[in-house]
Amino acid sequence: MKIKIFTTGGTIDKVYFDDYSHYEVGEPRVGEILETAKVNLTYTVTEICRKDSIHLTAEDRRKIRAKVAAEAASLILITHGTDSMSLTAQALEGVSEEKVIVLTGAMHPYLFKRSDASFNVGCALGALQSLSPGVYIAMSGRIFKASEVRKNRGQKQFEKIDGPHE
Secondary structure (H helix, E strand, O other), X not given: OEEEEEEEEOHHXXXXXXXXXXXXXXXXXXXXXXXXXXXXXXXXXXXXXXXXXXXXXXXXXXXXXXXXXXXXXXXXXXXXXXXXXXXXXXXXXXXXXXXXXXXXXXXXXXXXXOOOHHHHHHHHHHHHHHOOOEEEEEEOOEEEEHHHEEEEOOOOEEEXXXXXXX
């Protein structure tokens, strides 16, 4: 079983620069997360972009969709910023009837001691191996269908919704 991981940036990859007092999206961290966890799976990691998800455009989403569509692997994990993760998940719906696609990210950067990044990546990998084909989001120990989820910024979590995205 081969897993393809695409990275797009987001909080999971953010680094803090004291001198500038701001965060920037840094290099992808998912490989380090998997190495640290001693993950026993065959996977490859490809960076698509390095953006905070509030800055992802329709063109970026078309590029993500094209990369996923062209990928031979049927198990695809995408690390993504949380602010527009549900929009990208929705944009990926229908890309393939044979692929399981799971998006995940973090509310706190991987490099922070109290980050949820490792947990979310682990949950996403488990979901990827057990779900039927489709597009999903794995966050905070929950799995959501792409068409039934949104980020609740006030609660700092994802929640199930009924019907199309608002």
